[in-house]
Amino acid sequence: MTSTESDGDYHSHHGYIQDQDRYKARLKRIEGQVRGIHRMIEEEQYCIDILTQVSAVNSALRNVALGLLDDHMRHCVRDAVEEGDEAAEAKFTEVADAIARFAR
Amino acid sequence: MTSTESDGDYHSHHGYIQDQDRYKARLKRIEGQVRGIHRMIEEEQYCIDILTQVSAVNSALRNVALGLLDDHMRHCVRDAVEEGDEAAEAKFTEVADAIARFAR
Amino acid sequence: MTSTESDGDYHSHHGYIQDQDRYKARLKRIEGQVRGIHRMIEEEQYCIDILTQVSAVNSALRNVALGLLDDHMRHCVRDAVEEGDEAAEAKFTEVADAIARFAR
């Protein structure tokens, strides 16, 4: 874990927590979609139809990531800016790296 | 299903079938990764750590898609070219659409 | 050059040639868009407006790439399949690599 967060008291700072149930529901749905792709392969379905499903999962995951990133900026990054220069710089570097990994 | 495939006799033409077990294992692993992300959200882990996992799943899915596409071209597309112009054109359009969906 | 093409006689096989003028016009337009971004930076325009333009160029380039890939498959790859197994395998590997580079 590369977390720079400290402890439970600050959990409420994670931006996504207020939408935790919605994120969990989305992940459950994605898990079901992945299981569906597994089944399609098992049933020897047509390659292009499988690819369509893989693209759908990719889109769903990208939307989750964009949401998490948005929440992260509005909460953790903002808190860090208010905390001071050093904390802010660390968060900005972390966010930039996350975006770069994600935009590849 | 948008499949243009006909019937069971041709199943062996799906390029990925020869690697079916390997694809199934990869999907199982991806399903586990998605479940792991669900757990991270439940445990209120740090947003950036979750994003890192989402990127990992995206990469894994992209590799599955690239593999399926490669197998598809070497088998279904090739068969279609040997079958004649009309079959080939249909397959090329289908593949181009799949790549476009995927490269967005 | 990693070209596996042989000589001038086969130039007409490059799928994009029949649309050469259209591709050239698109590249000219993209060049103008890139010059526009340069100007925006020079005029110290707002970062987000510049990013919007960068995204537009990326989309335009992606569409060019998808078009070239499509043309390539319908011509070079198809010819290779008709030429025989070895030629076909080489082309399929080449296309898969191009898609992977592109989908990163």
Next chain:
Amino acid sequence: MTSTESDGDYHSHHGYIQDQDRYKARLKRIEGQVRGIHRMIEEEQYCIDILTQVSAVNSALRNVALGLLDDHMRHCVRDAVEEGDEAAEAKFTEVADAIARFAR
């Protein structure tokens, strides 16, 4: 222009300005690369070689965008957070939209 920036006095707030010359040089190089692709099409070079160049330009543009985004967050977004809630919310929405456009 969707710019929410006001006037010249604040130009120094654009994060990228301190690297303006470096960004301009990168854009000049990208412009040259695009012109190179135009020439490759004119010279009827091999499709896959052209695609390789298109991928290279896409990478170069993506790196410019990631740099601009990073600079934007460290300056404009940070200033907005210090300015207050409303300004911050507007900037976060703007950045999230830019990332979404870019990650598509």
